[in-house]
Amino acid sequence: xxxxxxxxxxxxxxxxxxxxxxxxxxxxxxxxxxxxxxxxxxxxxxxxxxxxxxxxxxxxxxxxxxxxxxxxxxxxxxxxxxxxxxxxxxxxxxxxxxxxxxxxxxxxxxxxxxxxxxxxxxxxxxxxxxxxxxxxxxxxxxxxxxxxxxxxxxxxxxxxxxxxxxxxxxxxxxxxxxxxxxxxxxxxxxxxxxxxxxxxxxxxxxxxxxxxxxxxxxxxxxxxxxxxxxxxxxxxxxxxxxxxxxxxxxxxxxxxxxxxxxxxxxxxxxxxxxxxxxxxxxxxxxxxxxxxxxxxxxxxxxxxxxxxxxxxxxxxxxxxxxxxxxxxxxxxxxxxxxxxxxxxxxxxxxxxxxxxxxxxxxxxxxxxxxxxxxxxxxxx
Numbered sequence: 001x002x003x004x005x006x007x008x009x010x011x012x013x014x015x016x017x018x019x020x021x022x023x024x025x026x027x028x029x030x031x032x033x034x035x036x037x038x039x040x041x042x043x044x045x046x047x048x049x050x051x052x053x054x055x056x057x058x059x060x061x062x063x064x065x066x067x068x069x070x071x072x073x074x075x076x077x078x079x080x081x082x083x084x085x086x087x088x089x090x091x092x093x094x095x096x097x098x099x100x101x102x103x104x105x106x107x108x109x110x111x112x113x114x115x116x117x118x119x120x121x122x123x124x125x126x127x128x129x130x131x132x133x134x135x136x137x138x139x140x141x142x143x144x145x146x147x148x149x150x151x152x153x154x155x156x157x158x159x160x161x162x163x164x165x166x167x168x169x170x171x172x173x174x175x176x177x178x179x180x181x182x183x184x185x186x187x188x189x190x191x192x193x194x195x196x197x198x199x200x201x202x203x204x205x206x207x208x209x210x211x212x213x214x215x216x217x218x219x220x221x222x223x224x225x226x227x228x229x230x231x232x233x234x235x236x237x238x239x240x241x242x243x244x245x246x247x248x249x250x251x252x253x254x255x256x257x258x259x260x261x262x263x264x265x266x267x268x269x270x271x272x273x274x275x276x277x278x279x280x281x282x283x284x285x286x287x288x289x290x291x292x293x294x295x296x297x298x299x300x301x302x303x304x305x306x307x308x309x310x311x312x313x314x315x316x317x318x319x320x321x322x323x324x325x326x327x328x329x330x331x332x333x334x335x336x337x338x339x340x341x342x343x344x345x346x347x348x349x350x351x352x353x354x355x356x357x358x359x360x361x362x363x364x365x366x367x368x369x370x371x372x373x374x375x376x377x378x379x380x
Contacts, residue, residue, distance in 0.1 A: 001023075001024045001025065001189050001190070001354075002024070002025045002026075002027075002187075002188040002189050002190075003019050003024050003025070003026050003027070003188055003189065003190045003191070003192060003354075004026075004027050004028075004029060004179065004186055004188040004190075004191050004192070005019070005026060005027070005028045005029070005191075005192040005194055006029055006030075006166055006179070006191065006192060006193055006194060006195055006202060007029075007030060007193070007194035007195040007196055007198075007199075007202075007333075008028050008029070008030035008033070008034040008035065008146075008150065008160060008162070009030075009034075009035055009037060009038055009039040009146060009194070009196050009339070010035065010039045010042075010142060010145065010146045010149070010339055010340050010343045011194045011196065011332050011333065011335065011339055011343050011346060011347070012028060012030070012192070012194035012195075012332075013028065013034065013035070013146045013147075013149035013150040013153060013343075014070075014146075014149050014343040014344055014346065014347035015192055015194055015332050015346070015347045015350055015351070016028045016149070016150070016153040016158045017070070017149045017150075017152045017153040017156070017158075017347065018344075018347035018348055018350070018351040019153075019158075019192075019347075019350075019351050019354065020152075020153045020156035020157055020158045021156055021351075022351050022354075022355050024351075024354070024355075025157060025158075026153060026156075026157070026158035026159070027158070027159050027160075027161060027186065027188070028150070028153065028158060028159070028160045028161070029160075029161045029162075029164040029166070029181065029183075029186070030160075030161070030162050030163075030164065031163065031164060031165035031166075031182075032162065032163070033162045033163075034146060034147065034150055034160060034162065035142070035143040035146035035147055035150075036143075037196065037197075037198075037308070037309075038196045038197055038308050038309055038310065038311070038339070039142045039143055039146050039196075039339070039340070040142065040143045040308070041217075041219075041306055041307060041308025041309075042142045042308060042337070042339070042340055043139070043142070043219060043254075043256070043264050043266060043267075043340075044076075044139045044140045044141055044142040044145070044340055045137075045139060045232065045337070045338070045340055045341055046063070046064060046067055046137065046138040046139060046140060046340060046341040047060065047082065047134075047137050047138075047232075047338070047341050048060050048061060048064055048102075048107050048134060048136050048137060049082045049084055049102075049107075049109070049132075049134035049137050050338075051102075051338075052098060052101055052102065052105075053101055053102065053104065053105040054105075054365075055317060055362070055365035055366065056316070056317055056318075056338070056342075057102070057105055057107070058105075058361055058362070059318070059342055059345045059346070059349070059361055059366075060338070060341055060342060060345070061106065061107070062345040062348070062349075062360060062361050063341055063342050063343065063344045063345030063346070064136055064138070064341070066344035066345060066348060067138065067140075067341075067344055069344075070148070070149060070152070070344050071140070071145070071148065072148045072151075072152075073148070074141070074144035074145070074147060074148050075140045075141060075144050075145040075148050076139075076140055076141035076144055076145075076258075076259050077138065077139075077140050077145075078138060078139045078140070078259070079136075079138045080137070080138065080139060080230065080231055080232065081133060081134055081135045081136070081137050081138075081231050081232070082133075082134040082137030082231055082232040082233070082234070083112070083117070083120060083121060083124075083131055083132070083133050083134070083231045083232070083233045083234075084099075084131070084132050084134065084233075084234055084235075084236055085117075085124070085128045085130070085131045085132075085233065085234075085235060085236065085293065086128065086129045086130040086131070086235070086236045087125075087127055087128060087129060087235065087292065087293075088129060089129055091129060091130070091235075091236045091237070092129035092130035094236060095130050095132060095236040096111075096130055096132075098236075099111070099132045107134070107136070108134065108135050108136055109132050109133075109134055110132065110133040110134075110135070111130070111131070111132055111133075112131040112132065112133050114126070114128075116131075116133075117131045120133065120230065120231065121229070121230060121231060121233060123228050123229070123294055123296045124233060124293060124294060125292065125293055125294070125295060130236075133231075137231075137232055139232060139256065140340060141258075141259075142340050145340070145343075149343075161181075161183055161186075163182070163183070164181050164182060164183040165181060165182045166179045166180070166181050166202060166205060166206070167179075167180045167181060167182065167205065168180040168205055169205070169206055169207055169326075170185060170187075171207075171326075174327060175327040175328050176191055176206070176207075176326050176327060176328035176329050177328065179191060179206075188328075189328065190328050190329075190330055190354065191206070191328060191329050191330065192330045192331070192332055192350070193206065193210075193329065193330065193331045193332070193333060194331075194332045194333060195333060196309070196311045196333060196339070197212065197213075197214040197215075197274075197309035197310060197311045197312075198214075199212040199311055199319075199331065199333035199334065200212040200213060203331070206326065206329055207325075207326055208323045208325045208326045208329055209374075209375050210319055210323075210331060210333070210334075210368065210373050210374065211313065211314065211372065211373055211374070211375060212311045212312065212313055212319070212333055212334050212373075213271070213311075213312045213313075214271075214272070214273060214274055214309035214310070214311070214312065215269055215270070215271060215309065215310045215311075215312035215336060216268075216269070216270050216271070216272040216275070216307060216308075216309055216310075217266065217267055217268050217269055217270075217307060217308060217309075217310060217337065218266070218267075218268050218278060218279070218282050218283060218286060218305060218306070218307040219264055219265065219266045219267065219286075219305065219306055219307070220264070220265040220266075220283055220286055220287060220290075220302045220304075220305050221262050221263070221264055221265070221302065221303050221304050221305065221306070222262055222263040222265070222297065222300045222301065222302055222303060223262065223300065223301045223302075223303045224260060224261030224262050225257075225261055225262070225263060225300065226261070227257070227261075228257065228263060228294070228296065228297075229255055229256055229257040229263055229294065230257070231256070232254070232255075232256040233253075233254075233255045233256065233293060233294075234252065234253060234254040234255065234267075234293075235252050235253040235254075235289065235292075235293065237252040237253075247270065247271035248270065248271075249268060249269070249270045249282060249285065250268065250269045250270065251267070251268045251269075251282070251285045251286055251289055252267060252289060253265075253289035253290050253292060253293045254266040254267040254290075255290050255293055255294055255297075262303065263297065263300075265286055265287060265290040265297075265302075266286060267286070267337075268282050268285065268286055269310075269337075270282070274309065276307065276309075278305055278306075278307055283302075283305055287302070310335075310336045310337045310339075311333050311334050311335060311336060311339070312334070312336050313334040313336070313372055313373060314372045315370070315371075315372035315373075316336065317334070317365055317366055317372070318332075318333065318334045318335045318338075318342060318346060318366055319331045319332070319333050319334040319366060319367075319368055319373055320332050320346055320349055320350055320353075320363060320366040321350070321353055321363055321366060321367050321368055322353065322368065323368050324368060324369050330350065330353075330354065331368055332346055332347070332350050334373070345361060348360070349361055349363055349366075
């Protein structure tokens, strides 16, 4: 069996690795270079803390279990845990209820009292009404992790074509047999749309549109500091921002350090198409929210800022599986800001479906032919 995986970000490289390990001959293609777009502009989150009970949480728990198996030099794997805090009484009630629901789904969500919180994060504001520790939250260096996955795929025989943009398709007998690209026509038995925020554009070229839209986010990076932030720390409002449907700016405080000593400040979400201009007003909101949690960062220089696009689906679930409209076409996209964390589980689930193995995670909630994914009237 021969597969072409389109998109060499974290999802595409993870799929290439899993397919290659299963004995599939894989060609990974990208119109630019590996891990150079959405993956390079993320924070590297591997989270269970931001997901309520349901299909995405089950996939996140599965992925979290797999991540230590796929890490290597360059991933900068840190199982440092996360702390979610509320700063209002209403926020405390919502966070407490959310954590209780997560515990029923097997998430380790441990309430922290004031003394425990101060010990865990001594520089955090004391104006906190509730705090929950999530020991299973982790972090990787996203571009490094994608390259580790790519190297593993290559060791199994996978090849990478860069500067290769997919332009259209070739079909025989109603089956997709090849894609036309700027590097020529590439034949295979199956084709995986793993193009992230560009999956919607690519899907139209492949003759099977899926409703994946870009959602813009920005991050501020401080200059290197002495040890200041010891977990991924974020305001409970972040969960609401992740699940929000408005096109307007949504921002919440997300603060975490890197191995290099810099501190990442996020996060924002807004609809901007593929407009990649940084907006100072958005960066100001991010900084203000972060300073509410860590006042000690006041006066610390921001070394740089960057932004990227997340692949957004209106029901907030990824798209994983075969396209019922085009025989030979598969999708692995729509993870929004959770692509890093969900990559190993997505790749394993896709490969199980391709090879006929029984998946460990139910694939039905991620199917392509659900209302949020297919344009109206496009099913069948």
